[in-house]
Amino acid sequence: MTKKDIIVLLETIATYMELSLENPFKVSAYRKAAASIETDGRSLSEIDDFSTMKGIGKGVNEVIVEYVDTGRSTVLDELKESVPEGLVRMLKIPMLGPKKIAKIHKELGIASMEGLKEACDSKRVSTLPGFGVKTEQNISKAIDELLTRPERYPIERIISFRTAVENVLDEMEMVEKYDVAGSGRRFKETSRDLDYIIEVTDAAAFTESFLESPFVRETVAKGEKKLSVVIEDDMDEINVDFRFVTSREYFTTLHHFTGSKDHNVKMRQIAKSRGEKISEYGVESNGEIKTFGSEESFFNHFGLPFIPPTMRESGEETDTDISKIVSMDDMKGDLHMHTVYSDGAFSVREMVEACIAKGYKYMIITDHSKSLRVANGLYENRLYKQIEEIKGLRDEYPEIDIYTGTEMDILKDGTLDYSDDMLKELDYVLAAIHSSFTQTEAEIMHRLKSACENPYVRHIAHPTGRLIGSRAGYPVNMQELISMAKDTGTVLEVNANPRRLDLSADVIRHSGLKLTVNTDAHHTAHLDFMEYGVATLQKALIQKEDVINTFSREDFRNFVNKGK
DNA sequence: GCCGTTTTCGGCCCGACTGTTTTCAGTCG
Known part of the structure; x- marks a missing residue:
């Protein structure tokens, strides 16, 4: 059992309670408890008493304790007996909330999406008080769309x-x-x-x-x-x-609709404690509506610095020293990119010039290793050739440190694609899994352990292998990987490619990890992905000092030379 | 169900819109 299981349990209970028309504040208490656990940096084994956490009192704590001890929840079991599972799915229909769903269930005996669709088409829904013909048509249409269009x-x-x-x-x-x-x-x-x-x-x-x-x-x-x-x-x-919107309300409206919801709630609490009230139209103070010429002045009004949109998630950001959080300006180098040697589209020289144009102080060329045949991975002889080419370019481009490297495959059985004799010829080695995603968690963890423990492997690239919305990635025990990384001095990557963003913000938040953020560019234009990676770090409120790409040119040189 | 330096009760963010009503409930962002 992990923390995630407890979070899912509490959220499931909240959803079922909502459908039982339970007191909305009670529902919200369960959701807040789940959020509190999610933003807490500790793993399940490190938390000895949930009831000391904010938002968790006697009631929720009892639910958690029972669940941890027995793997079951009496509260949820009882809710499930009174609320059919089909109603949960119906919550996804826009314009249908718990009250309307409860009414449909009670009055028409409908307990599934399919049943509701049928009832709409046979015009039974519009006979209910509070429901009209238009609602009926909208529900029918929304169900059709739900079945065809992805949610996000x-x-x-x-x-x-x-x-x-x-x-x-x-x-x-x-x-x-x-x-x-x-x-x-x-x-x-x-x-x-x-x-x-x-x-x-x-x-x-x-x-x-x-x-x-x-x-x-x-x-x-x-x-x-x-x-x-x-x-x-x-x-x-x-x-x-x-x-x-009018010019006057522009920035308060922009702030309001930027969210997140939790951020807005937190801002309104802050306003309320000062006797003020925030709405999308401005800040009401002493009966007057105050508006702002920028979002920055809006935040300043509450004694806060400008909080970038990427950081506005949990509400924790208003209690954070924003100046310590990593930003695009701190990025001094990109440590993961490809060239025509493997599956990149540009030469080493072109990638160097593109990195210089970005203002970077250092960069690492990390083409694929020999086993990744689909990506034209480099056998040792071609890797040696690339090393020589890079050495030759260094004098031509004194404004940037160009390091030799590889994105080495961690093979199916946990062995590494190059020998230590090869690796020691390189300035920097990152390792990644590109094959056998269907292995068990134990097998995958064995591979990651092997890479972390190798003295030459400095960082693990895209540690879960997920592609957002299309591939779940291989099974990783994240707590274990985090411990392994810390114990071995191995850095974990946030891959800035917008298809990956791996590790994700939720994983790295409060993790205490040393991180790196890299574009994995296969094209000079991909170097622009950096902002998505930095946004991911910002979501997790990661400090500059925990990201090795923020090191000065000299500090990074020392970091490379010192080894693990 | 949770919370508290106006504390053990009475709050819990706030306002707009839609569709349904004839003054508003429910839902959404």
């Missing part, structure tokens, strides 16, 4: 949709100013939809003009304050909302 899109897809929308906005002259808000602005791993805050000279004209864009598939709602559409590309479709 990975950040890579979100970026692509953003680009499409913003290319249109940039060409429209009635647009004064806009920003994406929501999870898109916070660079979350996945997002459900896109939210824009927008100031326009004429909302009606904007709406008319925007709706002519070829990617608009459907208009969901249009009004004076809001336009809501579905847009599509070759693969997917997504909801996009525009909120029309």
